Amino acid sequence: MTAEAETGEVAADGFAFGVRALDGLPEVRPGDDVAALVAAAAPDLRDGDVLLVTSKIVSKAEGRILPAADREEAIDAETVRVVARRGGLRIVENRQGLVMAAAGVDASNTPAGTVLLLPEDPDASARAIRAGLRAALGVDVGVVVTDTSGRPWRSGLTDIAIGAAGVRVLDDLRGGQDTHGNPLNVTITAVADELAAAGDLVKGKTAGRPVAVVRGLGRLVGDDAGPDGARALVRGAAEDLFRLGTSEAVREAVTQRRTVREFTGAPVDPAAVRRAVAAAVTAPAPHHTTPWRFVLLESAESRTELLDAMREAWIEDLRRDGKSEESVARRVRRGEVLRRAPYLVVPCLVMDGSHHYGDDRRDGAEREMFVVATGAGVQNLLVALAGEGLGSAWVSSTMFCRDVVRKVLGLPDDWDPMGAVAVGHPAAAPKARPARDASAFITVR
Structure with missing residues (x-):
């Protein structure tokens, strides 16, 4: 912003611009024509100007006003997804696709006893204001509808663009070079947000200048100014690495861990599995012990050798049980999930540090404690794998032929294999799982 903000005159070299707040706008009421009000207050608008309009006056004009008693109900109605919750504060994704506190429902700069909702479609609101100014003044301007928002990792609030028309909202510099000749590979500038913040410097929050x-950035304005609409600024969920708050992310990580039995042919990153193991060994364990060991089968040869030996042991058991050859073949086919996986993990239990009491009851309880700790470690592993974008299936088969597994893998005699975990990239998204009523599993005394 330059000192020319009062006069609107800007340097001709394109490296300066002016920002001025409009005076003379009346209190906006439902049914008012925002474009007409702006045209009356700024008859000197020129082609290439960018108009920054606070969303509150758009909401008032569009009748997006509710009694304050309905605020929580309004937040619920405007919410698509809860991102984070702390006490009474909710950060949510609203129906406009924006992630905001309280869904953007606001009690400031509105008469006492009322709250404002954001415009139903801020991009459509911007298009209507732009068309109205063209009809009233014959000018081609850009319009940005702004709202105040907090930002992850940063203190304080700033204005952002929630609606836009006739103005480039993103400036894609990828493929260009910086002043040192280095290639620009990821640089996309959020121009509309920068404009919104510049406008907030002169509008203020309490001066009644919405x-x-x-003036001076006409290169950003026009019907062909790039993606038209502030929706282009909203990062899609698939690309958002921070789409949940801390407690919400933890809960989702646990509940979204699903058993995956079909995998793509994509290789598994060994580093991702090692990160998951690092999470696994934070599980609780008795007597400050470390009862977990994880055998990583990263070569196709090691997996095939183990699975072939396990299959032969299983077939022997089934035949010993008197199963028909057809029944044996059918049961063996059900165990093929491990063969379809590009990566296997064999978790093992070790009893190092366990106590020996000399009677079956307490020694049995001691082993159960270690088994439970191993299960907690494997659950940590599965959840962490899901966080890496990997699917998994924990199969119990190695527990039925522990001697075979130890021999093939060359494991110590005191390592007890506790199943095998198939790991890979899921071939398809898991089917929706209905929520369970936790009260059915709770007893209160």
Whole structure:
């Protein structure tokens, strides 16, 4: 912003611009024509100007006003997804696709006893204001509808663009070079947000000046100015690495861990599995012990040798049980999930540090403690694998032929294999799982 903000005059070299707030706008009421009000307050608008319009006056004009008693109900109605919750504060994704506190429902700069909802479609609101100014003044301007928002990792609030028309909202610099000749590979500038923040500097929050005009950035304005609409600024869920708050992310990580039995042919990153093992060994364990060991089968040869030996042991057991050859073949086919996986993990239990009491009851309880700790470690592993984008299936088969597994893998005699975990990239998204009523599993005394 330059000192020319009062006059609107800007340097001709394109490296300076002016921002001024409009005076003379009346209190906006439902049914008012925002474009007409702006045209009356700024008859000197020029082609290439960018109009920055606070969303509150758009909401008022569009009748997005509710009694304050309905605030929580309004937040619920505007919420698509809860991102984070702390006490009474909710950060949510609203129906406009924006992630905001309280879904953008606001009690400021509105009469006492009322709250404002965001415009139903801020991009459509921006298009209507732009068309209205073209009809009233014959000018081609860009319009950005702004709202105040917090930001992850940063203190304080700033204005951002929630609606736009006739203005480039993103400036894609990828493929270009910086001043040192280095290639620009990821640089996409959020121009509309930068404009919104510049306008907030002159509008203020308490001065009653809800509209600002930027002059000197006409290169950003026009029907062909790139993606038209502030929706382009919203990062899609698949690309958002921080789409949940801490407690929500922990809960989702646990509940979204699913058994996956079909995998793509994509290789598994060994480093991702090692990170999951690092999470696994934080599980609780008795007597400050470390009862977990994880055998990583990263070569196809090691997996095949183990699975072939296990299959032969299983077939022997089934035949010993008197099963028909057809029944044996059918049961063996059910165990093929381990063969379909590009990576296997064999978790093992070790009893190092366990206590020996000399009677079956307490010694049995001691082993159970270690088994439970091993299960907690494997659960940590499965959840962490899911966090890495990997699917898994914990299969019990190695527990039925422990001697075979130890021999093939060359494991110590005191390592007890506790199943095998198939790991890979899921071939398809898991089917929806209905929520369980936790009360059915709770007893209160």
